[in-house]
Amino acid sequence: MRRVHGLPLPVASLVVVLLSGCMVGPKYNRPSTPMAPAFKELPPASFKEDDGWKVIQPSDAQLKGSWWELFCDTQLNALEARVEGANQTLKMADANFRAARANIGFYRASEAPTIGVAPGISAVRDSANQPYLSKTIVNNGTGNFTLPLEMDYEIDLWGRIRRQVTAAREKAQASAADLANTRLSLHAEVAIDYMEVRSADAQIKLLNDTVKAYRDAVNLTNDRFQGGVSPLSDLTQARTQLDSARVLETDISVTRAQYEHAIAILVGVPPAQFTLAPTPLNLNPPKIPDIPGTLPSQLLERRPDIASTERQMAAANEQIGIAQAAFYPTLSLSAVAGLQGTSALNWFSWPSRFWAVGPAFSETLFDAGRRRSVRTTASANYDGTVANYRQTTLTAFQQVEDNLAGLRILETEAQQQHAATASAEQSLDLSQTRYEGGVDTYLQVITWQTAALNNERNDLDIMRRRMEASVILIKALGGGWSTGQLPRY
Numbered sequence: 413m414r415r416v417h418g419l420p421l422p423v424a425s426l427v428v429v430l431l432s433g434c435m436v437g438p439k440y441n442r443p444s445t446p447m448a449p450a451f452k453e454l455p456p457a458s459f460k461e462d463d464g465w466k467v468i469q470p471s472d473a474q475l476k477g478s479w480w481e482l483f484c485d486t487q488l489n490a491l492e493a494r495v496e497g498a499n500q501t502l503k504m505a506d507a508n509f510r511a512a513r514a515n516i517g518f519y520r521a522s523e524a525p526t527i528g529v530a531p532g533i534s535a536v537r538d539s540a541n542q543p544y545l546s547k548t549i550v551n552n553g554t555g556n557f558t559l560p561l562e563m564d565y566e567i568d569l570w571g572r573i574r575r576q577v578t579a580a581r582e583k584a585q586a587s588a589a590d591l592a593n594t595r596l597s598l599h600a601e602v603a604i605d606y607m608e609v610r611s612a613d614a615q616i617k618l619l620n621d622t623v624k625a626y627r628d629a630v631n632l633t634n635d636r637f638q639g640g641v642s643p644l645s646d647l648t649q650a651r652t653q654l655d656s657a658r659v660l661e662t663d664i665s666v667t668r669a670q671y672e673h674a675i676a677i678l679v680g681v682p683p684a685q686f687t688l689a690p691t692p693l694n695l696n697p698p699k700i701p702d703i704p705g706t707l708p709s710q711l712l713e714r715r716p717d718i719a720s721t722e723r724q725m726a727a728a729n730e731q732i733g734i735a736q737a738a739f740y741p742t743l744s745l746s747a748v749a750g751l752q753g754t755s756a757l758n759w760f761s762w763p764s765r766f767w768a769v770g771p772a773f774s775e776t777l778f779d780a781g782r783r784r785s786v787r788t789t790a791s792a793n794y795d796g797t798v799a800n801y802r803q804t805t806l807t808a809f810q811q812v813e814d815n816l817a818g819l820r821i822l823e824t825e826a827q828q829q830h831a832a833t834a835s836a837e838q839s840l841d842l843s844q845t846r847y848e849g850g851v852d853t854y855l856q857v858i859t860w861q862t863a864a865l866n867n868e869r870n871d872l873d874i875m876r877r878r879m880e881a882s883v884i885l886i887k888a889l890g891g892g893w894s895t896g897q898l899p900r901y
Contacts, residue, residue, distance in 0.1 A: 434569070434570060434571060435570070435571035435574065435575070435733065436570045436571060436733060436736045436737050436740065437571070437575065437730075437732050437733020437734070437735075437736040437737065438729060438732055438733065440726050440729040440730070442722060442725075442726075443725070443798050443801070443802070445712070445801065445802045445805045445806075446802065446805070446806060447708055447709060448708050448809070449707075449708070450707060450708065451705075451707075451708065451809075451812060451813055451816060452813055453813045453816035453817040453820065477892055478492070479599075479886050479891050479892050480492045480599060480602075480603055482699070482701035482703075482886075483603070483698040483699055483700075483701060483879075483882075484698060484699040485606075485698040485699075487606075487688075487691065488602075488603060488606050488698065491602055491606060491675060491679060492599055492602055492603070494679040494680070495595075495598055495599060495602060495678060495679060495680075496595075497680075498679055498680025498681070499598055499678060499679065499680050500680060501594060501598060502591075502594055502595060502598055505590060505591045505594040505595075506591055508587055508590070508591070509584070509587040509588050509590070509591045511587075512580075512583050512584040512586075512587035512588075513584045513587075513899070513901075515580045515583070515584065516577065516580040516581055516584055516901055518580070519573070519576040519577045519579075519580045520577050520580075522566065522573045522576065522577075523568070523573055523574075523577065524565075525563050525564065525565035525745075526563065526564045526565070527561070527562070527563045528561075528562050528563075529559070529560065529561050529562070529750075530558075530560055530562065531558065531559045531560075532556075532557075532558050533555075533556070533557050533558075534555075534556045535553050535554070535555050535556070536553060536554055536556065537551070537552060537553035537554075538551070554754060555753075555754050555755050556752070556754070557751075557752065557753045557754070557755065557756060557759040558750065558751070558752045559750045559751045559752070559759070560748050560749070560750035560752075561748065561749050561750050562746075562747070562748045563745075563746065563747045563748070564744065564745075564746050565744065565745045565746075566742060566743070566744050566745075567743045567744070567745060569740065569741075569742075569743055570736075570737040570740045571733060571737060572733075572734050572737035572738075575730040575731075575733045575734050575737070576730070576734060578730050579727040579730035579731060579734070581901045582723045582724075582726045582727040582730065583723070583724070583727045584899070584901060585719075585723045585898045585899065585901075586719075586720045586721075586723035586724045586727065587720075588898055588899050589716040589717070589719040589720035589723060589895075589898060590716070590720050592716035592719075592893050592897070593716035593717045593720060596716060596887055596890070596891045596893065597887070598678060599891070600883050600884065600886070600887040600891070601674075601678060602675060602678050602679070603883045604880050604883050604884070605671045605674045605675045605678070606675060607693070607698075607876055607879045607880050607883070608667075608671040608876065608880075609668060609671045609672055609675065609688055610691055610692065610693040610698075610876075611693045611872060611873070611875070611876035612664050612665075612667050612668035612671065613668065613690045613691055613692040613693065614692035614693040614694045614695070614872045614875075615664045615869060615872055616661060616664050616665060616668065616690070616692075617690075617692045617694075617695075618694075618865075618868055618869065618872065619657055619660050619661035619664065620661060622657045622865055623654065623657050623658055623661060626650070626653050626654040626657050626861070627654055629650050629653070629654075629844075629857070629861075630647070630650045630651055630654050632848075633646050633647045633650040633854065634647055634650075641850070642854065645854075646853075646854035649854055649855070649858050650854065650858075653858055653861055653862075657865070672686070672687070672688050673686075675688065693872065693875055693876060693879075694871075694872060694875065697875060697879075698879060700878055700879065700882055701882060701886075703882065703885055703886060703889070705889075706889055708809055711805075711808055711809070711812065711889070711890070712805065713894055713895045713896075714889060714890030714892075714893060714894050714895075715804075715808050715888075715889075715890045715893075716890065716893050717804055717808070718801070718804050718805055718808055719895050719898065721797065721800050721801040721804045722801055723898075724797050724800075724801075725794070725797040725798055725800075725801050728790070728793050728794040728796075728797045729794055731790040731793065731794070732787065732790045732791055732794055734790070735783070735786045735787040735789075735790040736787060738776075738783045738786065738787075739783055739787075740775075741773050741774060741775035742773070742774045742775070743771060743772070743773055744771065744772050744774070745769075745770075745771050745772075746769070746770065746771075746772065747767070747768065747769035747770075748766075748767065748768050748769075749765075749766065749767035749768075749769075750765075750766060750767075751764045751765055751766070752764055752766055808888065811884070811887075811888035812885065812888045812889065815881050815882075815884050815885035815888055816885065818877070818881040818885075819878065819881050819882065819885065822874055822877055822878045822881060823878070825874055826871075826874045826875070826878065829867065829870050829871050829874055830871065832867050832870075833864070833867040833868055833870070833871050836860065836863045836864040836866075836867040836868075837864050837867075837868075839860045839863070839864070840857070840860040840861060840863070840864045842860075843856045843857050843859070843860045844857055
């Protein structure tokens with residue numbers, strides 16, 4: 413019989429099996445998800461192949477790290493830089509990740525023996541009046557001095573401990589992906605709120621200019637009324653237009669203040685200590701960036717929320733194996749050694765030594781279906797994570813498609829709106845000239861004032877929607893994140 417390191421081969425094989433064990437339960441394979449070869453919606457016409465819109469390659473660097481810098485707005489860059497160190501939601505996600513990472517060490521400790529020491533000193537005197545005790549053996553008490561060193565070790569025969577460690581690693585990776593998703597969402601929210609503030613500034617400037625124009629119209633109409641050229645109805649209509657424009661300007665100011673307060677919270681300061689200088693969107697609009705594209709299959713590796721659900725699914729698969737291992741016997745190895753004496757004088761002498769060592773098997777023979785229920789629950793939980801993974805993936809595809817379509821359609825809508833605004837402004841000029849010449853009534857001026865203002869506001873709103881659609885598309889594409897950034901344990 414051959415020997416391995418001094419042990420017979422069968423004995424050595426048994427030692428290897430006992431120490432390494434086997435794995436029960438299903439092996440994890442990432443389930444499939446509904447997939448298309450490419451996205452249905454086309455990018456905007458302005459996104460030319462040589463300008464950046466293309467199938468993304470591993471070497472692409474346009475959409476990585478500080479993606480908001482693509483908008484070329486220094487004020488936005490400064491706000492985004494304040495999120496990392498001050499946002500409390502991000503700090504909470506980071507704390508959750510650190511707790512999940514520490515949990516790996518908790519389960520990994522079970523792979524090694526647990527060693528402890530419990531020294532004790534006690535004195536015992538038996539009662540002379542206790543039943544069934546001869547009084548001749550009663551003494552005045554005995555001392556007991558012990559210094560035991562204990563060891564407990566569960567041999568992982570069926571992979572329960574290893575699966576617990578693996579599940580903890582996968583949950584930590586899921587938590588890391590949650591942290592990345594929180595960071596991505598917060599940066600996107602800052603960018604969107606910033607666009608809302610700048611859009612509100614543009615609306616306020618437009619309405620402020622409109623109020624000035626309407627005030628001039630009121631003065632003109634009043635002069636004509638005083639001269640007996642125009643009726644009082646023209647003057648009241650002009651005043652109504654002026655007051656309506658003032659109401660709109662005040663209402664936009666409320667919206668602007670609310671978005672400024674939201675940005676303050678995102679950068680971690682009280683709203684009372686934060687002020688964003690007015691910067692109308694139409695005076696110096698941020699650049700609408702050329703955003704690199706990706707394939708649906710690559711989106712699975714670039715969305716942190718998809719990565720989180722996939723890692724949660726992998727952890728749920730490990731729970732099935734852990735539940736399955738409960739049906740098999742447990743093998744534990746226990747040992748104790750130390751010194752025991754009757755007094756401090758003989759406590760540390762050689763004859764005071766003692767030791768005990770031995771394995772122990774344990775197996776549950778009847779539990780009224782408890783283990784079966786746990787296994788069924790684990791399987792059901794896994795099925796739930798699979799459904800959540802697939803639904804998250806489908807939602808990601810929808811978000812990309814929605815914003816691709818939005819950018820493409822809004823680009824066309826912006827061109828149409830520019831033409832409509834120019835026509836409305838020209839019609840307003842003509843109607844004012846005809847009114848001053850006595851050809852048209854003031855009702856025509858009112859009509860074209862309203863049409864021009866509505867079209868100018870639509871122009872600004874479409875610009876805002878295009879900027880926000882760009883931000884949401886970047887977020888939908890993962891913001892440059894990839895599963896390669898998940899920590900490895």
